[in-house]
Amino acid sequence: MLICGIKTTHDGGVALIDDGRLVFSYEMEKLNNNHRYAKIEDLSIVFDLLIEHGYRPEDVDHYVLDGWFKTHKVLSWQGQEVEITLAPYRRGLIDTDVLRPYSFQTQDLSYLSFTHYAGHVASGYVTSPFAQAGQGSYVLSWDGWMFPFLYYIDGETRQVTSCGPVMPLIGEAYNQLGSLFPPFDEPIEYPHVLAQAGKIMAYVALGQAREEVIEHLGNVTEAAFRHVLGAGRDDDHFYTVENGKKILKEMKKTTAVQGVSADDMLTSLHVFLQRKLVEGVRRVVAESPFPDRNLVVVGGCALNIKWNSALRDSEVFDHVWVPPFPNDAGSALGTASAAMLSQSDRASLSWNVYSGPPLNAPDPLPSWKQQPCTLEDLALILHEQDEPVVFLNGLAELGPRALGNRSILAPAGSAKMKDLLNEYKERASYRPVAPICLQERAPEVFAPGSPDPYMLFDHQVRAEWVDRVPAICHLDGTARLQTVTAEENQAIFQLLTAYEALSGIPLLCNTSANFNGSGFFPDVRSAMEWGRIRLIWSDGTLYVRGE
Template sequence: MVICGLKLTHDSSVTIIEDNKVVLCLEWEKLNNNNRFKLIDCLEDIDKEIIPYGYNLANVDRISIDGWVGEEHSTIKTRYLGIESEILAAPYHEPKGSSVLRKYGFDKLAHSDLALPYESFTHAAGHVLSSYCTSPFASRMESSYILVWDGGMYPRLYFFDSVRRSVVFICDLFYMAVNVYSIFCQHYGPFKINENVIKDELSVAGKVMAYVGYGRIDNEIIEDLKRCYSKTLSFATNPKLIPQYPYIFSKEFQICSRDKKYTDEDVICSLHYFLEGLIISSIKKAVAPRAGRMNLCLAGGAALNIKWNTALRNSGIFDEVWVPPFPNDAGSSLGAALASWAGNADCLAIAWNVYSGPTLTRDFVPDGWTTEECSPVELARILYQTRLPVTVLNGRAEIGPRALGNRSIVAAPFDPKMKDQLNYLKIREYYRPIAPMCSEERAVEFFNPGCPDPYMLFEHTIRDEWVDLLGAVSHIDNSARLQTVNSLSHPFLHELLMEFEKLSGIPILCNTSANFKGRGFFPDIESAIRWGLTPMIYSDGRLYTKESVLSMASI
């Protein structure tokens, strides 16, 4: 059985499930240096990209399309061979009283001379299944709560009953769409813009999370936020005003705080912890103690917020919290495919690997660059001795927004100036942190809690005795978005860290994504060479070096 999942709106992607395994996930932003959040706006491009992997739409057993904005159904505008068309799909989330996993059937997906039949499931259902089916709870056949908080959606709590194999919607935890995080903050600090053009900007939320560390929690601000929330609640509970409510709430706070001397940093920080408080208090009220383990899966864009994820993990409400490496819409085509697959699966634990993205293409070396074989031992020596960043491009790309070593820029973690250098190369704001990667077996020595975290989805704190030594990966509040690596999950990275430790005593390197600004990961070596801001590129056992660097080294 081959199932193709499609996400045709922002963060577009195609996922192929064959039998009980995820074999391919192509995010459009990771192809051809496309813009982030790229749409599939030409249906014929789907076959162009999946045929090299041995698949095409006409020959898969099922096609499943992710749902989008709408109450009874959604309408997605696209094109096929230059002709504009509209595709019907499931709505954003299930209508009241409807099954969470309701299947919507359609039969007009344009393809060659055919109109292919396809299924569709709600956007929320895709998030539910992409999180649960990839979780350790599915492998252990355990039940789990599932929190989906995404885009223009209130935080929706579901429960998956592993005995009955059913998903039920429990409640909206509170009436605040997660995009309030970015919309509200566009009135303050480095995010402030002309009020007349404020919009739901997808790239802002991650920056806000980084900037939170520059402020302090002000209880007076939090009380004002609570009052504004209570005062505007009648707007929040009107379904037709969900898209407008973040603007209404933000405006009310501006009026409320107009004559108060709050700093922008403290307002942003306090908003973050106000929302965190809503998450913890409301979920504590909503969940019922159950026999056995209390599990929680997180999904939706909010699950990229490592501070909220950590607060939930530390809350004591749950025994275990799972976040997949693609909790945002990057996992939606996978979710659509899983919704179709789950109906006939004996077990809802899908086989998957985070490195299932596109393969590297076009091995190209222009004049001015040399290439030679290079082992992890030699690469570790180069990183330690030169203290220069190296672009690493290996195998297949990661699924999801985090670079996890296959499309990364790596560097020694010691000098705080390295953080500034990497942010300068990436054209990123000064307050953005650089993530550390560390061998899993030694992470607890350097980080608190330092537990396994292979996908950079929880917050860790650098232990006091290591803060000064790890200046390049230490945020202003000494926090770190840690990636742990073991020999099974990524043999090359683990060996590189072990060899770097032999030289430096520290099994840690800087890790940031390798890409043009505003684009997806580099799809090939040619792109990294054209970018040219690191003098060395490592790819699948070969080192590409600018000849000017070699000349300087020989002087």
């Protein structure tokens, strides 16, 4: 069965599944330096990508569109405007069948659509190791305009059961309540506001969690929930986007605590939401009859590495899995996964995180010199010259985080390197720089240092390593670690191995290679036009900016 998933709204993308195998998943922002969160305005890109990969558009068994707030959307197709009807955004919360398909017809195109929520739930499970092993799993889905709901997917029957809401706060609570306090109280235009939550997560390292504030926030949440609930029944039908907005509106009136600094308020808010999340999950699981203690975490809130770590450390579950695309960057793949689960007999997907767009052919600027350069040669340059390099290799990563193929890599031995990289990236000074580390050496440098190939958990930098790799230490002594094996990324593994042999350090700094406000660089020329780093490595060639 050939399934093509499409997300037309922000974080637009196209994904293709062929008999349970992911062929590709392209986010629009990763094509031609498109802006972050780019939409699909012209459906012809879908058919162009199919043909590019050797498929005929008429061979697709199911075109599947991700659901959204507005159920109608006008797009261009074959030079004409067509009105596309989408499934609802979040009806999966109150529908007895989360994976219920909606069927539509426009022009000559027949297609299915699933709720946005269904896509998150489906993509998280089918890509998980639990699905690969035929095991059941809980799925926690918490997105910006959704309440956190817990589901259970049976590994044999693929039946999805709703276990209910975890707590009465939509994911936007983190952004909207956090935006009451400096430095996040300045208005931000859409779509840049979508990056606000990640900035808050980094900033909370500056403050201290205060128990009296956490208690106050609990009281404010309960009061707002009861105010909005009124005389209504507290069941799944209460958990609508509209009620979520009303709860936040009530909370904003009394969130701040007099005499408490903005930094401490933000950190207390973070810890309050983290505790509520863990407490709620613990409660719902205790009331559920399912034996498996596996958890999949999806939705935009699953990009919060500290919350993921708290769930992992809660001992409620034996195993916790977060895909590298838990947010809307994975929604094209997600809606295709929902179709695979509901329209075929497959429950697991064969996939690779490096299934994004290939690099465009090199078209170097004449002012840049080029020379052959092995990965061992590059390791020596990094060790001896102690400067960053743009590293472009193979297919792009899925999801919002550079995982080695569209990265800026740099030695981590100087604290100044973090400041330099943030300056190059035009980011605030409090933003951390992530380490990319050999998996076998990670436990020596980090606690726990367990395998983390997609940068989705929090790790403490061990005391004896803090002075050796200060560039990757966050303000609270943690790091957003990415571990690497030879099987996961041969080129990065080879580079890190060679670099460790020279320096004794099994890691490098890793941040994304892109124009500010755009997706990853699609080619070497883009990195040259950006021009802030004088070294670019790609496919065995080193490009050096002319002085």
